[in-house]
Amino acid sequence: MKLIELKDVYKIYNEGMENEVRALDGVSLSIDRGEFVAVVGASGSGKSTLMNILGCLDIPTYGEYYLDGEDVSELSNRELAKIRNKDVGFVFQGYNLITELKAIENVELPLIYQGISGSKRYDMAMEALERVAMGDRADHRPAEMSGGQQQRVAIARAIATKAPIIMADEPTGALDSRTGAHVLEILHGLHEEGTTIILITHDSKIASTAERIVKISDGKIIMDCPREEASAL
Amino acid sequence: MNLRQSFKMALKSIWGKKARSVLTMLGIIIGVAAVVIMVSIVQGSNKQMQEYYESMGTNKIEVYAYQWNGKDVSDELYDYCLGLSDLVMGVTPQGYYWAQNGIKYGTTTTNNMEYGSPQVYLGSDQYAVCNNFTLEKGRDISYLDVQNYNQVIVLGARVAEYLFPYRDPIGETVNIDGHKFEVIGVYAAKDPDSAWSMDNMAVVPYSLNRLLNKSVTFDSFIVKAVSKEATTKAITMLDSFLSALIDSNNGYYSVYSQNEWMESDQSYTDMLSLVVGGIAGISLLVGGIGIMNIMLVTVTERTREIGIRMAIGASRASIILQFLIEAAVICAVGGILGLAVSVLGTLVAGKLIMDMVLTPGVGMTIGAVGFSVVLGIVFGLYPAIKASSMQPVEALRAD
Numbered sequence: 233m234k235l236i237e238l239k240d241v242y243k244i245y246n247e248g249m250e251n252e253v254r255a256l257d258g259v260s261l262s263i264d265r266g267e268f269v270a271v272v273g274a275s276g277s278g279k280s281t282l283m284n285i286l287g288c289l290d291i292p293t294y295g296e297y298y299l300d301g302e303d304v305s306e307l308s309n310r311e312l313a314k315i316r317n318k319d320v321g322f323v324f325q326g327y328n329l330i331t332e333l334k335a336i337e338n339v340e341l342p343l344i345y346q347g348i349s350g351s352k353r354y355d356m357a358m359e360a361l362e363r364v365a366m367g368d369r370a371d372h373r374p375a376e377m378s379g380g381q382q383q384r385v386a387i388a389r390a391i392a393t394k395a396p397i398i399m400a401d402e403p404t405g406a407l408d409s410r411t412g413a414h415v416l417e418i419l420h421g422l423h424e425e426g427t428t429i430i431l432i433t434h435d436s437k438i439a440s441t442a443e444r445i446v447k448i449s450d451g452k453i454i455m456d457c458p459r460e461e462a463s464a465l
Numbered sequence: 466m467n468l469r470q471s472f473k474m475a476l477k478s479i480w481g482k483k484a485r486s487v488l489t490m491l492g493i494i495i496g497v498a499a500v501v502i503m504v505s506i507v508q509g510s511n512k513q514m515q516e517y518y519e520s521m522g523t524n525k526i527e528v529y530a531y532q533w534n535g536k537d538v539s540d541e542l543y544d545y546c547l548g549l550s551d552l553v554m555g556v557t558p559q560g561y562y563w564a565q566n567g568i569k570y571g572t573t574t575t576n577n578m579e580y581g582s583p584q585v586y587l588g589s590d591q592y593a594v595c596n597n598f599t600l601e602k603g604r605d606i607s608y609l610d611v612q613n614y615n616q617v618i619v620l621g622a623r624v625a626e627y628l629f630p631y632r633d634p635i636g637e638t639v640n641i642d643g644h645k646f647e648v649i650g651v652y653a654a655k656d657p658d659s660a661w662s663m664d665n666m667a668v669v670p671y672s673l674n675r676l677l678n679k680s681v682t683f684d685s686f687i688v689k690a691v692s693k694e695a696t697t698k699a700i701t702m703l704d705s706f707l708s709a710l711i712d713s714n715n716g717y718y719s720v721y722s723q724n725e726w727m728e729s730d731q732s733y734t735d736m737l738s739l740v741v742g743g744i745a746g747i748s749l750l751v752g753g754i755g756i757m758n759i760m761l762v763t764v765t766e767r768t769r770e771i772g773i774r775m776a777i778g779a780s781r782a783s784i785i786l787q788f789l790i791e792a793a794v795i796c797a798v799g800g801i802l803g804l805a806v807s808v809l810g811t812l813v814a815g816k817l818i819m820d821m822v823l824t825p826g827v828g829m830t831i832g833a834v835g836f837s838v839v840l841g842i843v844f845g846l847y848p849a850i851k852a853s854s855m856q857p858v859e860a861l862r863a864d
Contacts (some may be wrong), residue, residue: 289861309781
């Protein structure tokens with residue numbers, strides 16, 4: 233069974249009106265467990281919408297989405313929240329850390345929503361922070377860290393629950409090339425441990441580090457092939 | 466997510482915006498303080514009034530009956546009152562003598578007393594029971610004093626103090642308009658602080674009515690009932706007895722007790738508390754709207770944070786809970802601070818207005834804080850629901 237399976241998914245804004253926008257226009261896509269997939273496309277191509285739907289942050293207008301065999305469109309708000317909590321870890325371009333909270337508290341947050349408490353939660357969060365080499369910054373607030381450090385904390389937050397899927401939306405977009413490379417390195421490390429990685433980017437150089445490249449334009453998938461074939465094109 | 470965590474989060478976010486939180490609380494603080502202080506003052510003045518009634522004596526029935534065709538009904542009435550034996554603790558005729566020259570001891574006369582000469586009452590051996598006096602020293606009027614027309618007198622505390630500042634009055638002789646009375650006892654002070662004190666009085670046996678007023682008739686009797694219920698019952702019985710006894714074309718009667726006054730006073734106070742509390746409650750309501758306003762601002766400001774929380778797995782319920790708890794905690798803290806202010810304010814107001822130590826009642830205290838928490842929840846609900854109903858992706862898009 234495929235881990236992720238989209239069947240003919242549409243996301244349409246202002247449907248039927250003059251300013252109708254088809255952010256996703258009949259997308260079918262399946263991803264296996266343990267893959268490292270890069271979704272590439274220009275801005276406005278619909279790649280972020282795709283990620284939002286894959287991550288259950290948004291719901292498709294039409295179409296079916298099976299996550300681990302389960303029909304996601306049938307799920308309640310509460311169950312969707314549970315999926316976001318347990319199955320998917322997000323890494324955003326703008327880090328999206330909560331500024332009032334320390335690094336460790338940010339990483340603990342998904343664990344709090346899971347109902348894990350006390351020292352077990354602290355240990356799990358600390359382990360995740362150490363995994364991205366941010367253990368010594370646990371008590372720092374986002375404002376006291378560089379962009380690269382913040383992104384690493386955000387990755388720690390995404391992996392703290394040991395989610396099987398990491399979705400990263402332009403994770404290196406706000407970083408210089410050196411720190412960006414470091415973040416990619418961490419993602420590859422996670423992939424080697426078996427995590428499914430979906431990387432959204434507009435940068436074909438970054439995309440070329442993935443095993444498989446999906447190219448999207450105007451809400452449609454225009455290319456879907458392994459890296460080797462993509463680079464040949 | 467458990468409640469403890471939610472509380473921690475709420476406290477953290479309140480603490481993170483101290484100035485705003487305090488200003489928001491101010492509305493609640495002022496509201497709670499206004500309600501508690503106002504109601505305390507009303508209740509305090511009522512308590513003062515009730516204490517005054519208590520000192521005059523509760524369950525006290527005043528009976529008045531008069532026939533102007535010359536028929537004397539006083540003996541029949543007195544006998545009937547005494548016949549209520551199971552219901553009553555004491556019965557006394559209540560007569561007055563206006564002492565023209567006051568009560569004199571040597572050259573001292575009570576006519577020179579600052580707030581006027583004392584009232585001289587004519588009463589039975591049960592006068593003290595009926596009027597809630599207790600003996601400080603000496604002895605009270607006895608049945609034999611009445612029977613034997615003994616010229617004895619029991620002084621109220623204020624009179625005793627005035628006539629005998631330095632000596633024991635017991636056994637001394639005072640003079641009332643030429644009649645000599647031996648002082649046999651002194652009542653304990655029960656109203657020492659007021660100028661027109663209930664202690665400014667004296668009692669002589671009622672049989673001396675003949676000597677002092679040249680009369681044997683009494684219009685007025687005091688019946689002290691054993692309980693509130695007995696009072697009601699005795700009033701009903703006296704009413705029907707007197708309606709049969711007194712020919713309404715040639716006479717008049719009345720039966721009433723302080724209880725009725727107390728009750729009507731009490732219900733008046735309850736109403737006043739409600740009105741005053743209600744008016745002050747409006748300021749509490751305004752405080753609550755302030756909470757709603759600030760929570761709405763907070764929701765808007767923190768849209769992105771809400772989005773992040775949803776993205777990492779916060780359910781709608783936990784977002785609602787977070788905002789509700791935040792509003793409730795602000796209100797609860799405001800309520801407690803408001804209470805502290807109102808205890809202080811009530812003490813000061815009690816001292817200034819009524820010269821008494823006034824503190825808010827326990828029930829009201831708990832009620833005020835409880836109410837402000839409920840207020841927080843009620844006014845926090847709309848913003849909380851608003852926060853939770855956003856789609857995560859939309860919330861994340863906000864800056």
